Amino acid sequence: MTTEQAATDAPVTHDTYALGRRDRVFGLIQRHGATAVLVLLLAVGSLSFSRFPTTENLGDIAITSSFPAMVALGMTFVIITGGIDLSVGSVFALGGVLAAYAVRWGTAAGLLVPLAVCGAIGLVQGLLIARVRLAPFIVTLAGLLGARGLLLSISHEGATTYLIPHGSLLARLGQGRLFGLGQPVYLTLALFVIGAVLLQRTGFGQAVYAIGGAEDAAALMGVRVARTKIIVYVLSGTLAGLSGALNAARLSSGVTILGTGMELDVIAAVVIGGTLLTGGAGSVSGTIAGVLLLGVIQNLINQIGDLSSSYQQVVSGAFLAVVVVVQTYLSRARRL
Amino acid sequence: MNETAVALPRPTGGRILAWLQNYGVYAAIAALVVVNIAITPHFLTVENLRTQLVQVAPVVIVSLGMALVIGTEGVDLSVGSVMALATALLPLYLGYGAGPAILVALLGGVAVGLVNGSLVAFVNVQPIVATLCLFVGGRGLALVLAGGRLKDVHDVTLLNLGSSSVAGVPLPVVVAGALTLVVTGVVRRTTFGRQLVAIGGNRTASVLSGLPVRRVLLLVYVLSGVLAAVAGVLATARLQASDPSSLGLLMELSAITAVVVGGTPLTGGRVRVLGTVAGALLIQLVRATLIKHNLPDSVAQMVQAVIILAAVYAARGGSGR
Amino acid sequence: AKSEKDQPTGGGGAQAGQVVQSPSGSAPSCTLSKFGGTKFDPKTAVVGFSQSEKEANPFRIAETQSIKAEAKQEGIAGLRVTNGQSQFSKQISDVQQLIAQGAKALVIAPLNSDGWEPVLQQATAKHIPIITVDRKINATACKDYVTFIGSDFYQQGKRAADQMIKALNGKGKVAILLGSSGNNVTTERTNGFKEEIAKQAPGIQITFEQTGDFAREKGQQVTEQMIQSHPDVGAIYAENDEMALGAVTALKGAGKKAGDVKIVSVDGTRNAVTQIVSGWIYAVVESNPRFGPLAFQTLTKFVNGEPIPDKVIISDREYDSSNAEQSVASAY
C-alpha cells in the first residue's frame, strides 16, 4: 500500500531527531533560565551576606513575593495569549480597599466583593479586547486609570483608609503562619500548581498557547478565540483582586497608595520567567522564578547597606538589564 | 493584516465609520473644543490656546519618537527617564553656557537610545523589557547626577527657550511644530522611514529583503531618546528649574496613548505622525477640561479612561497589541 | 562638569534643629519596662532607619541627612538605612528585613499611617522599640510602637489658613493645590485648612482644588489652567513648597506681579522662604525635617529607662515678610 512505501521512503529522520533534541534542550533552558539565574543569585547572596540565608530573611522574601506572584500568574496567561494587562496594579490596590470596605458585612463579603468587582473589571477589558478588538495595551491602560479612580471615589479621594478589625477571620487569613511561613505563601503555591495544570493539561491551556502562537490559525482550527481571551483577562483581574484582598488582610487595612508601577514589575517578572511578550510560549514555573528573582534582587540591594536611594535604582536597573540579557541569550527568542 | 486575519469578523461599516477610522481623533478634538466653548468660561481666548499648546509641546515631541519606535513593533518605556536625565545634565554644564549644556543633555538622550537600541537590535531583547531597564535605572542615574536635589535654573538663554515666543507663537510650540514636520518628512520621504515600517510589518521579510534591520532599529531608538531629551530641555526651561525626581513621570504612558489614539497600531508596520500630534492634543484637552471644571481626581481618572477608549474605538486601526 | 553659580541649597548642618513644643501629648509616661523591652547600648547595636521616599526633595534629603549626621555624632556605628522608593509594600519589606538583620531599634518615616500590622507584630514579638518620625502610625503608642516625633499636619493646615485669612483679610476666593491623592499628609493639611477657614472666615470661598502631586511641574500646569478658568481667584494654598514655587512660575508666565495672588504654603524650604523675601509668596508654615537629634535623644532616654511621652510634637516656625529675610539661612 502506498502509505507503507511512503513511510519507508520518507526522509531519513535522524536529523529531525537531532533537531528535536536541540529544540527540547532550548525549551528546557528557556523555561528554567530564570531558575538558573535565581539559584546563582541565591548562592552569591549567601556567600557574601551572613544575614541573607537566614530562614527569617528567606521567609520574608517568600511572603513579600507571594502577592506579586499571584498577580504575575494571571499576567502569564494574558501574555501567552499575546496580550498584556496594565491594569493589575490599580486593580490590586482596589481589591485591597474593597476587602477592607466590605469586611463589615463579614469575611465572605470581604473576599467575594473584591473578587467579584475585580473579575468584572477583567470581564469588561476582555470584552473590549476580544469582541470590540481594541488593543489590549490601551484597554488595560484605561483600566489602570478607571480602577484607580474607582478606588479614590470609594475612599473619598483617599482620605479614608478602611480597617480590617484585629483577629477577624480575614485578618487571620492574611497574617496567620504555618511552619514559620505566612499562609499566603502556601495559597500562592497552590494557585501556581493549579495554574500549571490548567496551562499544560487542559484544552483551555492549549487554546491559550494556540491563540498566542497564531491567532488566525487558531481561529481556523476552531479555537474559541474570543471566549478564551475574555476568560484570560477575567482570570488576571480576579487574581489581582485576590492578591490585593489578602495583602489588605495582612496589613489589616485597605491602604490606598499601593500598586503604583506594580504592573511593570509584574510584566518584567513574567518575561524574565521566559514568557515571550509576543505570545505563544511561556510557563508558570518560569514566572514564579522571575518574581522571586526580583524579590531577591531587592533584598540583596538592601543587604549591601547604605546605597543612596538613587543608586539603588541604578543598581536594580543594571541588575534587570543583566538578567534580561542572560535570559535572552539562554533562550534565543527570535529564530530565522 | 493577512488573508485570514481579515477573515476574522471585523466590524465593517459604511463610509462614516471608514472616515471615522481615519479622522476619528480630529473629530474627537473638534467635538471637545465645541463642548468646551459651550461650557467652559474663558476657553476661547488666545492665552488659553497658548497655555494648552505650551503644555502639550513636550508630550508631542516625545510622542513623535514613540510613534517611530511603535512603527517598528517596539515600544520605549524609558522616555520619561530620559527627560529626567536631560534635566539633570543641564545645570551641571550651564557653566559653559546654554549651548553646550543642551548639547550634553541631548547626548544623554543619544546614550540611552544606543543602549535601548543595542538591547533590542543585537541582543534581541523584547523592547518593553529592554527599555524597562533604563526606565528604572535612568531616573536613578539622573538623581545621582543631580545629587538628588532640584536646582533652579537662571541661565537667560535657556529660560528664553521656555518663555519667549516667535511672532506670538511660544518657542516650545515652534520647536514641536518644526520637529513634527521633520519626522513627517523622515517617514514619508526617506529610505529609513520606509524601512522602519517594513521592519515593523514583517521583520523576517525585511531581513530576507536585505534591509539593514539592526541599523534601522538602533537609529529608531536613538531618535526616540534624542526627542525625549529635547522635550526634557524644553520642560526644564519652562519650569525654570531642573527637577529630575518628578519631571516626565508617566510620560511613557501619555506618549503611547497619544500615538495609539492617533491611529498608529501597536502591532507596528504603520506610522501616523499627524494623528499622533492630534492624539497628544486630544489628551491635553481632556485633562485641561477636567481640571478647569475642578473635578475630583477620582472622577477625572475615570472620565479619562472612558475618553481614551472612545477615541481608540473611533480611530481603531488593526487589532492586536 | 561646571555648574552655574552656587545654588541656594541648604539641607546640610544642624542649624535650626527641632524645638519640642511643650509636650502636647500626655506627660512622659512610656518606660522601657512598661514597653517590655530590654536595655541595650545604641552605640553598639544595629539601629535601622527606614525612609519612605527617595531623597529627591529638600524635606527627605534634610531628614535622612540629619538622622545620619546625628547617628555619627552619637557614635552609633550600626545604623542601617533603607528607602521605600515611595512603594509602601517595599517599605514594609524593608523594615522586616531590618528586623531580620537584627535591628535592636527602629526609626521609621512611614509612607502611610495604616497597614503596619505585619511589622508591628514582628517588632513587638522581639520587643524592638519603634520611633516613628514625621508621620504617625495608627496603632497604640508604648505598645505597638514607642512614640511619634513630628509635626501636626492638621495644625499646619490650620496655621496656613490663619495666614491666608490675614493675607485676604477675611474675604476672597482661594484655590488649593492638593498633595498627591490618598496621602495622609494631603488629607490632614486639607482638613485643617478648610475647617479653620470655615470657622474663622466664612467670607473666604474655596473655589478650586486640584492635585499637584507635591511636584513643581504639576503645580505650575494646574495653576496655568486655573488662571484661565478661575481668573477671580485671589490666593493659593499650596500643600507643599514645591507646588507653591510651580504656581509662582505660572503666575510670572501669565504676567502677574508679585503679590497679585497671595500664596501660602507648607514646608519652609529655602527656595520658598527666598520667594517670601521677593514678595511672591505671602507666608510659609514650616515643617521641620531635622529629626536626627530629637529621635536619638528620645531613644537614648528610653533605653536608659527614663520615661518619654508617647507623642512628641515639635513646634514648627512660620515664615512671613517679617522674619523671612533673617531666616533664609536657617531654612533647609
Place this chain on the structure above:
Amino acid sequence: MLDARDIVKRFTGVLALDRVSLSLRPGEVHALVGENGAGKSTLIKVITGVYRPDDGEVRLAGRPARFTGPLDAGRAGVQAVHQEIGLVPDLSVARNLLLGREPRRAFGLLDARRMHETAARTLAAYGVRVDVRLPLRSLGVGAQQMVALARAVSVDARVVIMDEPTSSLEPREVDTLFGVIDRLRDQGIAVVYVSHRLDELYRICDGVTVLRDGRVVHQGTLADLNRIHLVSLMLGRDVAQVRAEGVTRFSGAHEASAGPPVLEAYGLSSRHLLDGVSLTVRPREVVGLGGLLGAGRTETAKAIAGVLPLDAGRVTVAGLRVRRGSATAAVRAGIALLPEDRKAEGIVPTLSVRDNIALAALPRLARGGLVSDARIDRIVDTFMKRLRIKATGPHQPVAELSGGNQQKVLLARWMATEPKVLLLDEPTRGIDVGAKAEVQALVDELAEAGLAVLLISSDLEELVEGSDRVVVLKNGAVVGELIGDELTEEGVMTTIAAEVQ
C-alpha cells in the same frame, strides 16, 4: 450532500463572489478551479463560516447550515485545509494535530502520552516521521501541509475541502494524499479539491466548477472537458488562442554561457541541515535543486542568501566573496531570494503593493537617503504591468491580494533590484496556470538576459522542463547531478531514491 446557493461576497472594492452555486454528492471529488483571485479561497471560507455571505445560503444534507465559524462547521462535519497552512508554528506537532480533541484522562485532563502516540501513528500513515513533540516550526512546509491534511481528515467528516493541498508536496506525498482521498471517496465523503496542477485534477476529480472573477463559468463532469478547453475557460480566452500560446512551459531556448560561473557556493555546512553543499551557476543558466521534502533545498537557498547561519562554507558572486551571514551583503552582491513561505517571509502585510515592490530596491531608488517617488512609481508601474499583477491599484494593501498575485509582487520586488543571481524557492507554488506560464516564461527571459537562476520546485515536471541542469539533494548533501538527456523526471526520482554511497 452540501449545497451552496447563489453565494455573494463583497469586499471593499471587489466583488469576490457573484451568485456562486456549488453542490456536492456523497463520495464525489469535486474540482474547484480558476485563476488567482477567481474567488476559490473566498468561496471555501464562506462555506466553512469564516466569512458571512452577503447573500445566498449554504445547505448541508438539505437543511440550511449557517455556520458561525470553522468550529461550528467542523462539528457539522465540514472540514477544510486552508491555503495558508492554518496551524500554530510554536505548538508541538502533536498538539497541532489534535488541538481541540486531545485524548483525555480523569477530570478532563489531557493525556500527553496517548496524545503523542496517536499523533505519531496518524502522521506515519502520511509518510511524515517526526518527533511529534517538536514545535511544528521545525518541520518543512511540506511536512506541515501533511499535518494540516491529517488534522482535517482524521475527524469524522462528511465534507473535506482542500485548498491547494499539493502546492508544496512531492510526487510521492501526492500519491499518499491521493490514497487518502480514495479512502474518503469510498467512505462516501465528499471532497472539494482546489489545485492549479491540472494533471492532478484529471487523476482524481469527478465534477468540476470553474470560477472566473467570482462568477461560475462552467460546471459539469471533468471527463467531458479536455485540458485546453478547461484552461481556456479559466483564462477566459478562446481555445484556439490558448492552443497557440501553449498551455504553459519554458521555451528552454536560452543557451547557458560557457563563461565562468557567476554564483559559486563551496561546502555550505550547517548543523543538522546542510553538510558540504557545493554548486555553481553560470550566467544565462537555470540550475534546478531536486530532492524530497526536508532534503535541505530551502536551507541551501537561504545559506546562499546569507540568512542561514553557517558553520562552514563560502559563497562568491562573480568571483567576489560575499560576507557570510549577512543578507544585506548578499543583496548588495546581487543575490535575490524568493522565499518559500510567502506569508511569513515574503509580503509585508501592512504595506501597499507599491511599497512591497519597492522595498528591496529602496537604496537604489533613493538619493542621499531621500526616496524619489517618481522613480518608484515608474518601477512599480512597469512591473505591475509586466507581471500582470491583479490589484485595484498600486496602493491596495498587499494583504488583500490573492495568493498568486502576492507571489508576483514578490517577484517584482526582486526584479526591481536587477540582481545577478536569482534564487527561486517554489516560485510557482499556488499560482494559476496562466500566471504560472507567465512566471516560467519570465524565468526564461531573465536567464536570457544573463541572470544566473537557481530553481527549487516540488513540481518535478516544472523542475525538469525549466532547468538546464538539476542538482539533487538528500539529507542536506548533494547526491547527484543530471544534465542533458539524463535530465528526466524518472532520472531525478531514481537519483533521489538511490542510496548514498
